[in-house]
Amino acid sequence: MQSCKFQNCKNHAVFNSEFCWNHIKDTDAYRKKLEAMVKENTSLKGANLARVNLSTLDLARVDLSEANLSRANLSDSNLFDANLRNAELLGADLTNSDLTSSSLCGSDLTRACLRGARLWHADLENSNLIEANLDYCDLWNARLPNTRFWRTNLSHAISLSKKNFRCKASKFSDTYKINEKGALSSEDAYRDLKKYFLANGRYNDASWAAFKEKTMERMLLKKKKSIAYIPSAIMNFLCGYGEKPQRIIFSSFLMIVFYAAMYAVLNAITYAQSAAYIMSKSDYIYYSVITFTTVGYGDFIPKSSILFRSLAASEAFIGTFMIGLFIFTLARKYSAR
Ligand SMILES: [Zn+2]
Numbered sequence: 001m002q003s004c005k006f007q008n009c010k011n012h013a014v015f016n017s018e019f020c021w022n023h024i025k026d027t028d029a030y031r032k033k034l035e036a037m038v039k040e041n042t043s044l045k046g047a048n049l050a051r052v053n054l055s056t057l058d059l060a061r062v063d064l065s066e067a068n069l070s071r072a073n074l075s076d077s078n079l080f081d082a083n084l085r086n087a088e089l090l091g092a093d094l095t096n097s098d099l100t101s102s103s104l105c106g107s108d109l110t111r112a113c114l115r116g117a118r119l120w121h122a123d124l125e126n127s128n129l130i131e132a133n134l135d136y137c138d139l140w141n142a143r144l145p146n147t148r149f150w151r152t153n154l155s156h157a158i159s160l161s162k163k164n165f166r167c168k169a170s171k172f173s174d175t176y177k178i179n180e181k182g183a184l185s186s187e188d189a190y191r192d193l194k195k196y197f198l199a200n201g202r203y204n205d206a207s208w209a210a211f212k213e214k215t216m217e218r219m220l221l222k223k224k225k226s227i228a229y230i231p232s233a234i235m236n237f238l239c240g241y242g243e244k245p246q247r248i249i250f251s252s253f254l255m256i257v258f259y260a261a262m263y264a265v266l267n268a269i270t271y272a273q274s275a276a277y278i279m280s281k282s283d284y285i286y287y288s289v290i291t292f293t294t295v296g297y298g299d300f301i302p303k304s305s306i307l308f309r310s311l312a313a314s315e316a317f318i319g320t321f322m323i324g325l326f327i328f329t330l331a332r333k334y335s336a337r
Pocket residue numbers: 004005006009010011019020021022023
C-alpha cells in the first residue's frame with residue numbers, strides 16, 4: 001500500500017489518491033469522484049478508505065469486501081446489498097445507515113457505531129461486534145451465528161432473538177451460538193443477551209442464553225481445574241441449570257433403574273406378607289418407583305438391615321429433591337417471569 005505523500009505523514013494513502021484522508025485538499029471533489037466511480041460499477045474490493053467521509057453516499061450493491069473502512073464515516077449511507085465481507089470497520093460510524101441484505105461476514109466492527117442502522121437480512125456470520133453500539137439498530141432476520149460479542153451495547157437493539165444466532169447445522173438439530181472462543185467474554189456476552197431477552201419478554205430465548213451463560217462458566221471452571229466444576233456439571237446433567245425440565249425426567253428414570261438394580265443385586269427387598277415370595281424384575285422397578293415418589297404403600301419393604309433401609313431412604317430423599325426440582329424448573333421455564 002502506498003504511503004501518504006504529505007511530508008513525514010506515516011498514514012497510507014486512500015484509494016485513488018496520493019494522500020491520506022487528513023491531507024486530501026479537496027475532500028468534496030474526492031467524494032464526487034468516488035461517487036462517479038461507484039456509479040460505473042468500479043469495484044472497491046480491498047480499497048483503503050480509512051477515515052474517509054462517505055456519509056450519505058449511495059453505495060448500494062458496491063463490492064467493498066476486504067476494504068479498510070476503519071473510522072470511516074458511513075452515517076446515513078445506503079449500503080443495501082453491499083458486499084462488506086472481511087471489511088475492516090473498526091470504529092466506523094454507521095449511524096442510520098441502511099445495511100439491508102448486506103454481507104458483513106467476517107468483518108471487524110469493533111467499536112463501530114450502528115445506532116439506528118437497518119440490518120434486515122444482513123449476514124454478520126463470524127463478524128466481530130466487540131464494544132459496538134447497537135442502540136436502536138434493527139436486526140430483523142439478520143444472521144449473527146459465531147459473531148463475537150463483548151460489552152456490545154444491546155440494550156435498545158430492535159428485533160434481536162435467539163433465531164439470529166442459528167448456525168447451519170444438520171437437518172434435525174439446529175445450534176444457536178455466538179463465537180465462544182473466549183469463555184470469559186462469552187459468559188459476559190450471554191449474560192447481556194439474557195438481560196436483553198428478559199427485558200423484551202422473550203423468555204424462551206432468555207432461557208437459552210441463561211443455559212449458555214452457565215455452560216461458559218462451567219468451561220471456565222474446567223479450565224481452572226476448580227472443584228466447583230463438579231457441582232456445575234451435576235446441575236447441568238440433572239436439569240440443564242434449571243432450564244431443561246426434560247433432563248430431570250431422564251435423570252429420574254436413570255435413578256429409578258439404578259436403585260432397582262441395586263435392590264436386585266443386594267437382594268434387599270422382601271414382600272411384607274410373606275418372606276417366601278420370590279421377587280421379580282418388575283417388583284424391583286415397582287418398589288423403586290414407589291420409594292422414589294415417596295408413596296410407600298408398604299406391600300414391599302426393605303429387609304431389616306441398616307444398609308438396605310439406608311439405601312431405600314436415600315432413594316426417597318433423592319426422589320423428593322428431584323420432584324421439587326422438576327416443579328421449580330417447569331414453573332421457571334413456562335411462567336412469565
Ligand atoms: Zn497524510
